[in-house]
Amino acid sequence: MKTHEVVIESGRSEKNYWRDLWKNRELLYILSMRDISVRYKQTILGTSWSLIRPLITMMIMFFVFSKVAKLKGDPGIPYPLMILAGLTIWTFFSNSFTQISTSITANSNLVTKVYFPRLIMPLSSSVVSFIDFLVALGLFVVLTIWYQFWPDWHILFLPFFIILALLASFAFGLIFAVLNVKFRDIGQLIPFIVQIGFYACPIAYSSRLVEENAGEWWHPIYYLNPMVGIIDGFKWSLLGDKAFFNPNSVINSVVVIGIFLFISIYFFRKRENSFVDDI
Amino acid sequence: MAVITAEDISKRYIIDHKRGKGSSSIKDALGEQIRKIFNGKKSPHQEAEHIEHEDFWALRDVNFSVEQGDRIGIVGHNGAGKSTLLKVLSKITEPTTGRIHIRGRIASLLEVGTGFHPELTGRENIFLNGAILGMTREEIRKQFDAIVDFGGIEKFLDTPVKRYSSGMYVRLGFAIAAHLDPEILIIDEVLAVGDAEFQKKSLGKMRDVSASGRTILFVSHNMTAVQALCNRTLYFERGRLIEQGETNQVVASYLSKISKTKLIREWNTPEEAPGNDLVRVKKIEILPEYVDNQIFIDVRTPFRVRFEYWNLMDKANLNLSLHMNSMTGECIFNVGTQSQSYSKGLISGECLVPGHFLNDGTYNVSMMIVKDTVTPLYNMEEGLIFDVADYRDGVAWYGKWPGYVRPQLKFHTEMMEENILND
Numbered sequence: 001m002k003t004h005e006v007v008i009e010s011g012r013s014e015k016n017y018w019r020d021l022w023k024n025r026e027l028l029y030i031l032s033m034r035d036i037s038v039r040y041k042q043t044i045l046g047t048s049w050s051l052i053r054p055l056i057t058m059m060i061m062f063f064v065f066s067k068v069a070k071l072k073g074d075p076g077i078p079y080p081l082m083i084l085a086g087l088t089i090w091t092f093f094s095n096s097f098t099q100i101s102t103s104i105t106a107n108s109n110l111v112t113k114v115y116f117p118r119l120i121m122p123l124s125s126s127v128v129s130f131i132d133f134l135v136a137l138g139l140f141v142v143l144t145i146w147y148q149f150w151p152d153w154h155i156l157f158l159p160f161f162i163i164l165a166l167l168a169s170f171a172f173g174l175i176f177a178v179l180n181v182k183f184r185d186i187g188q189l190i191p192f193i194v195q196i197g198f199y200a201c202p203i204a205y206s207s208r209l210v211e212e213n214a215g216e217w218w219h220p221i222y223y224l225n226p227m228v229g230i231i232d233g234f235k236w237s238l239l240g241d242k243a244f245f246n247p248n249s250v251i252n253s254v255v256v257i258g259i260f261l262f263i264s265i266y267f268f269r270k271r272e273n274s275f276v277d278d279i
Numbered sequence: 280m281a282v283i284t285a286e287d288i289s290k291r292y293i294i295d296h297k298r299g300k301g302s303s304s305i306k307d308a309l310g311e312q313i314r315k316i317f318n319g320k321k322s323p324h325q326e327a328e329h330i331e332h333e334d335f336w337a338l339r340d341v342n343f344s345v346e347q348g349d350r351i352g353i354v355g356h357n358g359a360g361k362s363t364l365l366k367v368l369s370k371i372t373e374p375t376t377g378r379i380h381i382r383g384r385i386a387s388l389l390e391v392g393t394g395f396h397p398e399l400t401g402r403e404n405i406f407l408n409g410a411i412l413g414m415t416r417e418e419i420r421k422q423f424d425a426i427v428d429f430g431g432i433e434k435f436l437d438t439p440v441k442r443y444s445s446g447m448y449v450r451l452g453f454a455i456a457a458h459l460d461p462e463i464l465i466i467d468e469v470l471a472v473g474d475a476e477f478q479k480k481s482l483g484k485m486r487d488v489s490a491s492g493r494t495i496l497f498v499s500h501n502m503t504a505v506q507a508l509c510n511r512t513l514y515f516e517r518g519r520l521i522e523q524g525e526t527n528q529v530v531a532s533y534l535s536k537i538s539k540t541k542l543i544r545e546w547n548t549p550e551e552a553p554g555n556d557l558v559r560v561k562k563i564e565i566l567p568e569y570v571d572n573q574i575f576i577d578v579r580t581p582f583r584v585r586f587e588y589w590n591l592m593d594k595a596n597l598n599l600s601l602h603m604n605s606m607t608g609e610c611i612f613n614v615g616t617q618s619q620s621y622s623k624g625l626i627s628g629e630c631l632v633p634g635h636f637l638n639d640g641t642y643n644v645s646m647m648i649v650k651d652t653v654t655p656l657y658n659m660e661e662g663l664i665f666d667v668a669d670y671r672d673g674v675a676w677y678g679k680w681p682g683y684v685r686p687q688l689k690f691h692t693e694m695m696e697e698n699i700l701n702d
Contacts, residue, residue: 004382004383004384004462005380005381005382006370006380006381006385007378007379007380007381008367008368008370008373008374008378008379008380008381009373009374009377009378009379010373010374010375010376010377011373026410026415026416027410027411030406030407030410030411030416031407031410034396034399034403034407037399037403038396038398038399041398041439042398107394109393109394110393110394110411111371112371113371113389113390113393113394114369114371114387114389114393114394114411114412115369115370115371115387116411116413273370273372273373274372274373276366276371276372277292277372
């Protein structure tokens with residue numbers, strides 16, 4: 001039998017960190033299962049909540065933006081479908097981002113008592129958001145059948161945008177998770193960021209409307225938001241060419257997310273051994 | 280072969296003392312950082328609300344090594360650094376300086392039922408907690424029946440643990456931990472919880488574990504358990520490892536240290552002594568007659584309580600009344616002297632408390648000076664506080680011995696009739 005050797009030293013990061021993470025995949029599975037099964041305990045409607053919420057949000061948005069504000073959607077695409085597509089991927093991102101940001105503090109009882117690669121906690125919280133996302137995607141499929149709207153070959157790109165959204169939630173969530181350990185101000189800030197993000201992203205409206213204002217000063221700033229490319233791309237994969245999509249925005253998303261992901265993983269790894277001292 | 284080698288381990292915590300008003304967290308930190316970046320010095324405003332950082336060394340220059348199969352006891356007062364050491368060893372927090380080399384799979388049990396989720400059932404929590412402690416699902420499945428059996432919770436397997444009694448909760452937690460199979464096991468004070476019956480069971484389990492040749496590190500305030508389980512002991516005080524070696528010796532010096540300073544209180548002149556215009560206390564002292572060259576009081580040790588006081592009255596009929604109280608305030612016994620007539624001067628009294636009388640625990644002695652057998656002149660409450668350590672011989676049980684007194688009374692059993700089953 002191979003002996004397991006460990007050296008503990010200040011500032012020394014585990015040599016086999018990623019292998020350790022892989023070894024702990026069962027823990028990841030069990031923590032995710034815990035969060036999923038605990039989620040709707042003592043509720044009457046149970047899991048149906050993950051259907052009811054997006055459905056009602058979609059209906060309200062449809063009413064407010066399409067009927068009251070009379071915003072134009074992409075021609076040839078039913079407005080509710082456009083909203084639901086944007087809402088689905090945005091909810092996935094924002095839930096995952098929120099959960100990741102609070103994952104360390106929410107599991108403080110574990111952080112102070114046992115060791116495991118701390119990255120397990122944000123990973124397991126994103127799994128829960130992903131399950132919710134799959135349910136919401138199922139709802140979208142039902143709605144496309146209702147509207148007799150069939151996707152084409154663009155759907156092959158769908159996984160790419162889903163993964164990109166997931167990476168985006170890590171890129172921003174991990175930094176906040178680390179900061180949240182020491183500064184609980186972050187907990188107050190997150191819902192606010194999510195709310196701003198909702199309006200800054202093409203969810204209730206089409207980016208076509210943004211493009212019509214191409215000369216305005218805020219136009220380039222709008223595209224700095226990496227979620228714009230992801231949401232537009234996601235809609236484009238599901239709804240085809242009729243959905244407005246500027247491929248350049250995805251390049252921007254990939255670059256921004258790549259940079260932030262690198263920084264946040266570095267930051268997380270650097271701080272994770274002292275979470276317990278600050279929590 | 281050394282399985283753990285710790286070299287110069289120190290752990291520093293920084294304690295913030297806030298000066299001036301303002302209680303923001305991120306504001307201070309951000310403000311300071313931004314100022315550093317932009318002008319490299321503190322603003323006068325910042326100076327006014329200065330946060331003072333004070334270093335606190337939870338561990339300081341700790342060196343030790345643990346051999347394969349060692350059962351190490353870790354003792355010391357609260358805040359001596361024991362728990363910090365366990366946290367550093369279990370990789371929960373990193374040391375500020377120093378280096379630890381560990382050979383072997385390590386499992387640490389700093390709490391019973393770590394990560395239990397109140398909404399989940401006993402069954403689900405077994406898998407959750409097992410995974411958190413580093414078991415695979417396959418291992419848990421194999422041990423599942425043994426865990427349920429050990430914890431005695433068969434009937435409640437599918438009940439959410441929030442409906443469990445605290446005893447059941449602890450039993451389930453320990454049962455899972457007891458079925459871990461690491462090469463090195465780290466345990467913090469788990470025996471402080473649970474009823475006597477369960478403590479017995481858990482200590483038995485720990486003996487089995489150690490008998491199988493695995494290495495154990497065990498923090499406890501229960502000296503009986505440490506003495507029974509551990510072959511070597513580390514004694515910490517204020518972050519430093521001040522003594523290590525053979526358990527009985529280290530435990531003895533720990534026990535003598537905690538009780539030493541408390542065995543005498545003395546005042547030199549009547550002016551500074553406690554009391555009133557009529558009587559003043561000069562001295563209260565406990566004089567143990569140690570057995571086996573020990574340097575601390577245990578349940579076998581007889582001791583005398585000596586009391587000296589100044590009588591400032593010309594002539595008075597005085598007697599002493601001694602109260603022995605438990606730390607929870609109950610009086611265990613009260614003895615008084617005969618009343619006697621005394622003139623002005625220094626008076627002493629002495630009471631012998633026999634060995635094999637008080638149970639182990641912490642006690643305080645209070646002394647009352649009474650005039651004419653009815654009027655209390657002065658009552659010295661909490662005159663002295665002292666500990667009685669445990670001692671057992673030929674008993675395999677290490678739970679807390681119940682009761683305030685532990686007298687050795689005549690008690691015997693005998694066989695009355697043999698072979699009643701085959702008649």
